[in-house]
Amino acid sequence: MQPFAFKLKHTDGAARLGELRTPHGLVETPAFMPVGTQGAVKALRHEDVERLGAQIILGNTYHLFLRPGDELIARRGGLHKFIGWDRPILTDSGGYQVFSLAARRVIKEDGARFQSHLDGSPRMLTPEAAVDIQARLGSDIAMVLDECLAYPATRDAAAESMHRSIRWARRSRDQLIRLRTSSAGAIVTNTGQAQFGIVQGGVFKDLRGESADATVALEFEGYAIGGLSVGEPIDMMYSVVGDTARRLPDDRPRYLMGTGTPGDLVECVARGIDMFDCVLPTRNARNGQLFTSEGRLNIKNARYAEDDRPLDERCSCYTCLHHSRAYLRHLYMAGEMTAGTLNTLHNLSYYLDTMKRIREAILFNAFEKFRLEFQRTADRLSLES
C-alpha cells in the first residue's frame, strides 16, 4: 500500500503546486474537496464526482459515527469499500459538528459530551475516540479533534481554547502512534492513514503563531488552519491565513478548513494554501444559487423564465451543454430533484475547473496574472450576488 506523502513540485510566489500521494491514489494540489458528509456528495453519485475531476472527497466523522456507525462501516471493510469510492477520502474529526449540530454539549478537558441530533442519545467524543473512529472509517487523511471557538471571542477565551486544542492534538497524535505500533484492540481499516494537526487561535496572530509552532512540533503529516470563515471580516481571514501559512513547514500540505467562495480559494492559494473544502458549491446549488464566470446567478429569478442560454456560456459541464436557464428554472420551481443534481454538477464543475486553472497558472508562473483577472470577475460577482 502506497504510504502518505506530499511532494511540493513548484512554487509561484507563495502559491504552491504539489501532489499528495495516498493509499487510494494521487491528489494534485491546490485541491478542492467536495463534501460527502454521509458518504455521498449530495445529489450526485460517485461517477459524477469522478467525471467532474474531483480527486478527493471529504466525509464527516460526526455524521458517520452516529449513522450508520463507525463499527458497522469497519465491518464492511472501511468507508471506501462501504460507499464504493476508491479514490482518496479525508475525514474531519467530528468536533465542528459537535459544536454546531449536537444538543446539550458539555466540553471538558477529557472531551465533548453531547446528545445526538438524530435521537438524543448520549455520546462522548474524546481526542482518542476521534482517532479510533477515523481509524475504523479508514480515511486517507484523518483530522485531530480540536475545540471550535465562536467568533467573536476574547483573547483570553481564544488562548484558553487554543491551548486545549494543542493538548488534544498531542493526545490525538499519541493515540494514532499507539494504533500504528500495536494493534491495541482497535480496528484500523487503512494502515496508510495520515493525520493532520489543526492550528487554532482565533484572529489573534500571536496565538496563531504559538498554535502553529506547537502543532508543528507534534510532527503531523499535514497541517490545517481551523476556526476561520466563522464570521470574521474577509481581510482579517486572509491576513490570518497568510501569517499562519508562513509558519508551517514547506514540505507538508496546508489545508484551510471550511472555506470558501471561488475568490477565497484564489486568495488563499496566493497565501500558500494547498487544500480546501466547503459546502458552498453543493449547498448553494440545491438552493438555486449558481456560480458562473460572469457572476452569481439565482435561478429562481423570474428573468430566467424564458432565457434559452446555458448557465455559463464558458462552461462545458453536462448541465451547460444540455440545458437552458429556462429549463433549470422550471425544474427548480417545480421542486424536481433533478434540479438539485443539475445545479450541483454545474457548481462543482465551476469550483473544480477553477482549481485546475489555478494549478495551470502556478505551473506556468502566471498565477499573479490569473489572480488579478479572477479578482475582476470576483468583484462583479459580489456586485451581482
Next chain:
Amino acid sequence: MQPFAFKLKHTDGAARLGELRTPHGLVETPAFMPVGTQGAVKALRHEDVERLGAQIILGNTYHLFLRPGDELIARRGGLHKFIGWDRPILTDSGGYQVFSLAARRVIKEDGARFQSHLDGSPRMLTPEAAVDIQARLGSDIAMVLDECLAYPATRDAAAESMHRSIRWARRSRDQLIRLRTSSAGAIVTNTGQAQFGIVQGGVFKDLRGESADATVALEFEGYAIGGLSVGEPIDMMYSVVGDTARRLPDDRPRYLMGTGTPGDLVECVARGIDMFDCVLPTRNARNGQLFTSEGRLNIKNARYAEDDRPLDERCSCYTCLHHSRAYLRHLYMAGEMTAGTLNTLHNLSYYLDTMKRIREAILFNAFEKFRLEFQRTADRLSLES
C-alpha cells in the same frame, strides 16, 4: 420530418413485436415509457434515461400546462427543445390529473372546469384545448381528453361517461385535423404529432366493445385502453384488456395507460398490448421499494443494514455494479437525494430490461415460455412484498 407510423413486425400468440416511427426516432414495442411528469424523469437526468435504454418518455400535460405553461414551452420551440430531450415523447391529455389532483372540478359536456392545485387559479380543459396545448408542447404522440370514471361505478354511470368520452374523442380528432389542415391561429411545434384515442367503459365488456368500435371509427394513429388499474381485481383487468385489445385494429399500436407491475406488463403483452407507462418503478424507488429478479425488496428493512450484496445479483445497472444493499439502506435512512437516484436507476433498469427480454422472447417465438417463467418469479414477488 419522419411522419408517425407503426409497423407490426412479428407476433407470437397475441403478443406483438413492433416499431413506432416518430418525428424523434424509433420506439421498439412492446415498450415501457418512464414517466417524466414535469419534463424530467424524477431523480434522473436525461443521459441516465437514455443509457437505461428508454426510447420514449411520457410528459404530463396537466402539470406542464400549469407550470411553466404550454405557451412558454411553445416559445422555447416545444417540449423537446425546452427540456433538451430529442427522443420521442408521449403526452397525456391532462384529464386524469384534473380528476385526481385538481380542486373544485366541475365536469360538463363542454369540458372540465377546475382550480389549479398549485395556486387555486381557475382553469378550463376542453377536448379542443387539450389538443391545442399538446400541439404547443409538440409531443410525438398526443392523447385525447377522456372522462375518468371512478371504480366501482354502476353500469349506467360507466355508459354515460363512456359516451361522453366518445363525443370528446370526436371533438379532439376534429380539432387535430383542423390544426393539421390550416394553421388556424394555433401553434404547432411538431407537425408530425400523432393522436391516440382512448377506449373507456369501466369493467363492462359490452361497453368496452362499443367504445372500441366507436373510437376506432374515428381513425386515430393509435389506441389506448384507459380507466383500468383503478382498483378493480387484477383478473378482471386482464380480462378487459384481452377483450378490448382484440377489438382494436392490428395495424395500430395499443397502449395500456398507467399500468403496472412487472407481472402486469408480461400479462398484458400476452393479451396484445404494445405500450405501457407507470409511476411504479420511479415512485417506489424513491420510497425504497425495489424490484429484483428474486422479489421486491424494501431497502428500509433492518436486515439489509450489513448486507454487502447488490440489490440484484443478476442486474447490471450502475447501482448494482457499484453499491451494496448496506450502503443503499444507509443513504435511504440518512435521507440522501442520491438514494432516490440510485434506486430509480435500478428500478427503471429492471423495467426496461424486462421489456427487452419480452421483445426477444416474442422474436424467438418463446414468449409463452418466458411468461410462465416470469409468473413463477412474480408469485415469489407477491409472497415477499
